[in-house]
Amino acid sequence: METVIAFIVIFGALVFFHELGHLILAKRAGILCREFAIGFGPKVFSFKRQETVYTIRLLPLGGFVRMAGEDPEMIDVKPGYNVGLLFDSRGNANKIIINNKDKYPDARIIEVESADLEHEMYLSGYEAGNEEVLQHFKISDEAYFVVDQQETQIAPYNRQFASKTLSQRTLAIAAGPFMNFVLAFFVFIVIGLLQGTPVNEPKLGKLTEDGAAIESGLKEGDIVQEIEGQGVNTWQDIVTIIRENPETELDFTVKRETEVLDVAVTPKTQQLGDETIGIIGVYGPVEKSVVASVKSGFTETYLWTKEILFGLGKLITGQFSIDMLSGPVGIYVSTDTVAQSGIYYLMKWAAILSINLGIVNLLPIPALDGGRLMFFALEAVRGKPIDRHKEGMVHFVGFALLMLLMLVVTWNDIQKFFL
DSSP states (O other): HHHHHHHHHHHHHHHHHHHHHHHHHHHHHHHHHHEEEEEEEEEEEEEEEEEEEEEEEEEEEEEEEEETTTTTOOOOOOTOEEEEEOOOTTTEEEEEEEEEEETTTTTTTEEEEESSSEEEEEEEEEEEEEEEEEEEEEEEEEEEEEEEEEEOOOGGGSSSSGSHHHHHEEEEEHHHHHHOOOOOOOOHHHHHHOOOOOSSSSSSBBOOOOOOHHHHOOOTTTTEEEETTOOOOOOHHHHHHHHHHOOOOOEEEETTTTTTEEEEEEOOOEEETEEEEEOSSSSEEEEEEHHHHHHHHHHHHHHHHHHHHHHHHHHHSSSGGGGGOOHHHHHHHHHHHHHHHOOHHHHHHHHHHHHHHHHHHSSTTTTSSHHHHHHHHHHHHSOOOOHHHHHHHHHHHHHHHHHHHHHHHHHHHHHHOOO
């Protein structure tokens, strides 16, 4: 149960911050965002705040921000339609009632002659009982369609995604992956503040209860000056000597406050793959400070980004098998393993997954953010956008192939871990 909770929290956080990046930059550009969703499939929970419906959906396979104009508007008011109109205090129509008009006795029933609900925002038609006079109605910029008594906001063209500048659209799409890197950066900072950041000094950190260090009388904070007469200057020097001398008594010269002591320590053995190494049960020294934690946040984010890109390069060049990829099942199993090691390891795992999500989404693959950014780059080169229908078809095919890959990877995970 704890693993399930950890998986849901980590998955939810990664998707939430990714989609939050899209949402913030889209709203800042003036784009109408109809829905902010975590997951796909049927709605489990939803609420509306201002213009946006926030939902949690059943299938934990990602999330989305539904921006006006990315898909065709759901309702097209055509000549000959009968609609009901309700008006605001300025006399502009702010609700267009498509059906169940009898439930709105104050609505004026209009037979539509013509309408433009994107650019000019008007509707012309004949009112019931006055069919000989053509009337022209101004539509409010914040008007709604009402279907089955459910309201859907109408998106004027200036509130649609396609109406924004290339730079605004690029930022709105790139903000999702960017937020994953920001999330990882802050998680590493929090780990540093709570656990401390490693420092490469010849000082002993925390000692384990059953280790050779505590049994020999060493204490946390001891500064190691020499081991077997060999001077040491860094924590790595200490680690190297201990690893190379399992079950061999070593003479440590340490400084404890104002005293200099000689302590005999015999490292215990540990099997590391095919190698037998020595350990004394002591952690490296750490520093707890804001400056060190921020520096660690940058360093860890950079190093893991570099590591993931290196692995991705091996996949592209064929040095990395598809069997080594993991889907939701593999990530769940790995989360279970990491959770047993403690909260700090789980936090670090979440940060690594966040970086991975950011990188994968930046790949120039149709249906991913990187694929959309690729089309924006082509638009910048051509000086005009790619035909929306052609681009939509490419993204549709890309999404279908991604789902197929997800099924293959998930089946591989099931075979690896459960069959």
